Amino acid sequence: MQRFKHYIDGKFEEGTEHFESLNPATGLPWAIFPAATEAEVNQAVEAADRALFNGEWAEMSATQRGKLLRKLGDLISEHAAELGELETNDSGKLAKETRSQTGYVADYYLYYAGLADKIQGDVIPIDKPNMHVFTTREPIGVVAAVVPWNAQMFLAATKIAPALAAGNTVVVKASEQAPAAMLKFAELIHAAGFPAGVVNIITGFGEPCGRVLTSHPKVARVAFTGGPETARHIIKNTSNNFAHVSLELGGKSPLIVFDDADLEGAVNGIIAGNYGASGQSCVAGSRVFIQSGIYDQVLAKIKERAAQIVIGDPLDDSTQVGPLATTAQLERAERVIANSVQQGATLVCGGKRPDHLDAGLYFEPTLLACPDQSIESVRTEFFAPVISAMRFETEAEVIAMANDTEFGLAAGVFTENLARAHRVTKKIRAGIIYVNTYRVISPTAPFGGFKQSGGSREAGIDAIHEYTRTKTTWINTSETPMANPFVMR
Ligand code: NAD
Numbered sequence: 414m415q416r417f418k419h420y421i422d423g424k425f426e427e428g429t430e431h432f433e434s435l436n437p438a439t440g441l442p443w444a445i446f447p448a449a450t451e452a453e454v455n456q457a458v459e460a461a462d463r464a465l466f467n468g469e470w471a472e473m474s475a476t477q478r479g480k481l482l483r484k485l486g487d488l489i490s491e492h493a494a495e496l497g498e499l500e501t502n503d504s505g506k507l508a509k510e511t512r513s514q515t516g517y518v519a520d521y522y523l524y525y526a527g528l529a530d531k532i533q534g535d536v537i538p539i540d541k542p543n544m545h546v547f548t549t550r551e552p553i554g555v556v557a558a559v560v561p562w563n564a565q566m567f568l569a570a571t572k573i574a575p576a577l578a579a580g581n582t583v584v585v586k587a588s589e590q591a592p593a594a595m596l597k598f599a600e601l602i603h604a605a606g607f608p609a610g611v612v613n614i615i616t617g618f619g620e621p622c623g624r625v626l627t628s629h630p631k632v633a634r635v636a637f638t639g640g641p642e643t644a645r646h647i648i649k650n651t652s653n654n655f656a657h658v659s660l661e662l663g664g665k666s667p668l669i670v671f672d673d674a675d676l677e678g679a680v681n682g683i684i685a686g687n688y689g690a691s692g693q694s695c696v697a698g699s700r701v702f703i704q705s706g707i708y709d710q711v712l713a714k715i716k717e718r719a720a721q722i723v724i725g726d727p728l729d730d731s732t733q734v735g736p737l738a739t740t741a742q743l744e745r746a747e748r749v750i751a752n753s754v755q756q757g758a759t760l761v762c763g764g765k766r767p768d769h770l771d772a773g774l775y776f777e778p779t780l781l782a783c784p785d786q787s788i789e790s791v792r793t794e795f796f797a798p799v800i801s802a803m804r805f806e807t808e809a810e811v812i813a814m815a816n817d818t819e820f821g822l823a824a825g826v827f828t829e830n831l832a833r834a835h836r837v838t839k840k841i842r843a844g845i846i847y848v849n850t851y852r853v854i855s856p857t858a859p860f861g862g863f864k865q866s867g868g869s870r871e872a873g874i875d876a877i878h879e880y881t882r883t884k885t886t887w888i889n890t891s892e893t894p895m896a897n898p899f900v901m902r
Contacts, residue, residue, distance in 0.1 A: 415444040417592065419453065419616070420599030422460035423609025428453060432589065437505030437736040437774045438727055444503065446592050449617035454584075454625040457613040461555040461582040462631045464610030470582065473608075479529030482577060485605040486522035489515065492601060496566060496594045498728070503591035504562055505736040505774065506690060507727045511566075515594070518570045521872070524856035525574035532579060532877055534884075543891035550881035552580035553657060554633030557626045559647070561639040562590035562738055563693050563796070568661075569595060571860070571871040572636040573612065579880040581634065584613045586626050590738060592616035619643065628653040634880065637661070638695075640794075641865055659879055660867030661695070661860075663794040664822030666843065667815035668698030668851065671808075672706045674827035675849070680714045682825055682851040683800065688722060688778045689852060691734050692798035693742075696823040696845065696852055700791055701802045702811050708804045712782060715800065716762045719778040724767050734798060736774040743774045746797035750779065753790040758783045758801070786817055794820070808833065812840045821863030825851045844870075 414433070418425040428447025436443040449457070464470050489496070497512030504511075534548035558572040569585055576583050587595035599614040615622065623643075627635045628650035637647045638661040651658050668686055670679045686698035703711045727735035737743045743766075750764045763779030779799040781790050790801045805811040815824060823845040826837050838846045844862040847853065854860060859873035869879060889895060 414442065415593070417444060417446050417596040419447050419449065419457075420596070420602065420612070420614045421453065421457045422613065423603065425599070426453070434503055434591070434593070436502050437738050438502075440772050440774065444593055446589070446596065446616055448589070449586075449615040449622040451621045451625045453615060454617070454622055454629070457584045457615050458555060458557075458626065458629045458631050460610035460613055461584050464608055465552070465555060465582045469608040470580075470611050475530035475532065475578075475580070478577060478580065479526045481605055481607055482522050482526035482529060482574060485601060485607075486519040486526060488601040488605055489519040489522060489598075493519065496597060499597055500566065500591065500594040501727050501735075503593040504738050505727050506563075506693075506738075507732060507735045509730050510690065511594075514564065515566050518566045521567075521570040521856040522574045525578040525877075528575075528874065528877060529578040532881060537885070543889060545888040545890050547886055549884050549886070550579070550877075551884045553880060553882050554581060555629075555631055556581045556583045556634040556636060556880070557629070557632045557656070558583055558585045558636045559623055559627060559639065560585070560588055560595075562588035563690070563695070565591060565595050566598065567854075568638045569598075571876065575871075575876040576634075576636070576880045577607075577611070579877055581880055582611050584615065584626060584632075586623055587614060587616040589616055589618050619646070624650055627651060627656070630654050632656050635659070636879075644867065659869030659871070661869065661871060662820075662822075662862065662865060662867040664695050664697070664820045664862065664866050665700055665792070665794050665818050666696055666698045666820070666823040666825070667700045667702060667818075667841070668825040669702045669811050669815060669827065669837065670704065670707065670711060671826075671828040671830070671833065672704040673829045673833075674707075675829060676707065676711065676714065678849055679827035680711065680718060682827060682847075682849075683711075683715060684718055686825060686851040687800045688719070688734055688798045691737055691776070693738060693796040694852065698823065698825045698851055699794075699799065699801060700786070700815075700818070701800050702805050702814055703802060704811075705804050705806050708802075712761060712780065712802060715780050715802070719762050719780060722778050724775055724777065725770065734778060737776055737797060738774070740774060742796050743776055745795050746776055746779075746799060749790050749793060749795050750781065750799065753781055753783070753788045753801070756788050758788045758790060761802075763798070786814060792818075808837060812837060816840075816842050819865045822866035823847065823862075
């Protein structure tokens, strides 16, 4: 069994309490992690608070912060394969995906390395004589970054990189479900030469670790990605410190295929958006709306493609769909599918564990034909390779169907009609819209949702504003001292 440590105040700490993690590909324990206690969370926040106000980091120029971030980005590129494989052992995601995703995570650090010394304020044209007024963008303070299990290196990068570029300090709480890569990543933070306490990486459970961290009086900013239920706890926790909170939550994204679409491209989008990462993606396009005239044809194509998918060992590069991350997710998928069939959905393919794999948390790529959106698989977010397909007749009808959800993270539209693409995308209430493509991301492109998917934006220049506050400075430039306020002139 591999053992991992916390990284607090520039030191690697064993921790006092521990837990084991299962490898989803074997269903067996493979690593031991420390579970942060209240005292250990407090230590991490105190270290981040000291680093914020005193010493090297507080005095460092923005250009120098950028250089450290660039060094970290380069180290991530060098270690991408190792970190990716750790994530695979812990989460069951395909190694070819975790390796390449971790390699791309380096680009997020490089992007924000470049932005560090371009964070500027303004000179305000003020309506008073003899006053020079200007704004600067200051770091917010200690950032608590709380991430889910499904793309931790990436989701942590979208928080750590802009936070550090702007001069904040960070305590990251890695998900208890797959913390290996994040804890190993601490070694790269250390090697890059960040001063002690600037980045602290711990793991543990929602209670006490997540609660104590996000409610800590010295935390000024909470950056959360995860499910809506946990987000409600985060909001309650931050009533203790009034931290500025950003929420990146779940989704039940619509993927719309019009009858003028390139069908091969559309089916590739549907497969990428639902069977990629075994469907365990916040932007999964799991409500698939297909125009009536091509409905049967598209369903047949998805079924044919699903039958060809290679399910198996995530470390094997020929595998296309790996296991789910947890037993709870697998059992939930089974329950939702059974309920949906009872409510009137037709199981076109999949819906069960594959016959040829007796160990591990594997699940077949599944297609449900659903009569309407009252079906449980259409309404609920659950992380599994499951498509809920529905038929529509008109553009107006499908826009209404697409928006009939509490979520608003992403949406996909497949059409060859440019005017239609503009009309439809404008009316869809979601933060990320893909036209004739799906599930792409970039450090330069803002990412975030509408409605209960959370309203903040990560990545892109917008994220810098999420990690800075405006400070307004007034300077009296007159030759005479400040006048007596009780004597009117
Ligand atoms: P989760 O909400 O169960 O857990 C997320 C994190 O919150 C974990 O680190 C967990 O330990 C922590 N946590 C739990 N209880 C807490 C508490 N009381 N206080 C503070 N922290 C607490 O999410 P998950 O199951 O790990 O991930 C899946 C969810 O994440 C899905 O809903 C998915 O859509 C969402 N997600 C969203 C995005 C996005 O960018 N919008 C990206 C990936 C995943």
